[in-house]
Amino acid sequence: MRYYMLIVLLGLATLLTACRIDGLQLEMAKGWSYQSIAAWKHADPAQLALSKDQHWLYITTNGEATAFGASLMALNMKSGRQQTLIYGLNRLDAMAMAPDGTLWLGENFAHGLIWRVTKPDVLPEEQLVDRVHQSSENPAISSLRIAGVFAHASMVFSANGRDIYLADAMEGGGLYRFRIGRQQLQVWRDADHWQAIHHPDEARIEAKQLEARAFHNIRGLTRMDDGRILLAESGSGTIFALNDSEKPTLETWLSNSGVQHPSSIAWDSKRHWLWLTDQGKHAWLWAWDGRDLLEVSHHKSGIFSGVHSSHGRVFVNIRRTRGSAPEAVIELQERVANDD
Numbered sequence: 001m002r003y004y005m006l007i008v009l010l011g012l013a014t015l016l017t018a019c020r021i022d023g024l025q026l027e028m029a030k031g032w033s034y035q036s037i038a039a040w041k042h043a044d045p046a047q048l049a050l051s052k053d054q055h056w057l058y059i060t061t062n063g064e065a066t067a068f069g070a071s072l073m074a075l076n077m078k079s080g081r082q083q084t085l086i087y088g089l090n091r092l093d094a095m096a097m098a099p100d101g102t103l104w105l106g107e108n109f110a111h112g113l114i115w116r117v118t119k120p121d122v123l124p125e126e127q128l129v130d131r132v133h134q135s136s137e138n139p140a141i142s143s144l145r146i147a148g149v150f151a152h153a154s155m156v157f158s159a160n161g162r163d164i165y166l167a168d169a170m171e172g173g174g175l176y177r178f179r180i181g182r183q184q185l186q187v188w189r190d191a192d193h194w195q196a197i198h199h200p201d202e203a204r205i206e207a208k209q210l211e212a213r214a215f216h217n218i219r220g221l222t223r224m225d226d227g228r229i230l231l232a233e234s235g236s237g238t239i240f241a242l243n244d245s246e247k248p249t250l251e252t253w254l255s256n257s258g259v260q261h262p263s264s265i266a267w268d269s270k271r272h273w274l275w276l277t278d279q280g281k282h283a284w285l286w287a288w289d290g291r292d293l294l295e296v297s298h299h300k301s302g303i304f305s306g307v308h309s310s311h312g313r314v315f316v317n318i319r320r321t322r323g324s325a326p327e328a329v330i331e332l333q334e335r336v337a338n339d340d
Helices: 002-018 200-209
Strands: 032-040 045-050 056-061 070-076 082-087 092-097 103-107 114-117 127-130 141-143 152-157 163-168 171-173 175-179 184-189 193-197 218-223 229-233 238-243 249-255 262-268 273-279 283-288 293-299 302-310 313-320 327-334
Touching: 032 056, 032 293, 045 092, 045 313, 045 327, 103 152, 163 200, 163 218, 184 200, 193 200, 218 273, 229 262, 238 262, 273 302, 283 302, 293 302
Parallel strands: 045 302, 082 127, 092 152, 152 218, 218 262, 262 302
Antiparallel strands: 032 327, 045 056, 056 070, 056 092, 070 082, 092 103, 103 114, 114 141, 152 163, 163 175, 175 184, 184 193, 218 229, 229 238, 238 249, 262 273, 273 283, 283 293, 302 313, 313 327
16 A cells, blocks of 8 residues: 555656646736746645745645545745645645644535644645544644534634634635634624534534525635735625624625626735635636726636735636646736836
């Protein structure tokens, strides 16, 4: 078995190194370019997260749970080396780095779980997870059923790190808040805000019984500098803002006819604007500066499956929808005015 695994892994390594990252056929707006920093085939890259020291870029993959299908990959930003950290999770999508350096992961299907990885920067490669029995060969990887069983497409921590906001990406799904210290899951109700979920395994059913707010496919969550949480409702094309203060409010923040189906979103603290991926007839990468919707990139045969902004850097996952061209991670590069 180990010999067979070695052969498979060597084949995968050969495939990764053999991929060429030209020919992405991206249309870039004036003043913007990109650098391809990783490429592969048939990996289904989803979300991204950059470590605080900017040494590692983590990438979730949206494939099915198998012993040979990568679930979490890591890119060494200094050496450029790609490695697979975890196998065996199902349709891994959501990801967020906790203030304490713990990496939180979420599976995006009806019975998706939350997983935590402690000290991901020192996690050995090629860890196999048995999600059926919720076990791992490494104690650094653990499931957290109490945080809710539903389709996790995105997640984001509060500014103080005490709460993590989660969303059920399915049609009619709810917005949740998991209070880490109390180990308590709550769901948003427009009438009286947060209500406790007593059966996280049946969070969707209980949310419906509580008459919680039903959203049209929340695909993206991010946090602004002022602490507000932005939600991308893909089904309606609307971005909402949650001000989770003593008197919480949930209001429309952006509704623009140019945005069709917002998916992954990321707040850019350096530029003070919002990055959005849009999966309409074609794939679009937008930036909203508070006044104008700026088209940064356009792709006719692929999907911008994830966008992440940290330390002024912006990373985007590209997933091809047809053909054999490679999927890639790119880092955007902005040309300053005096470069002309």
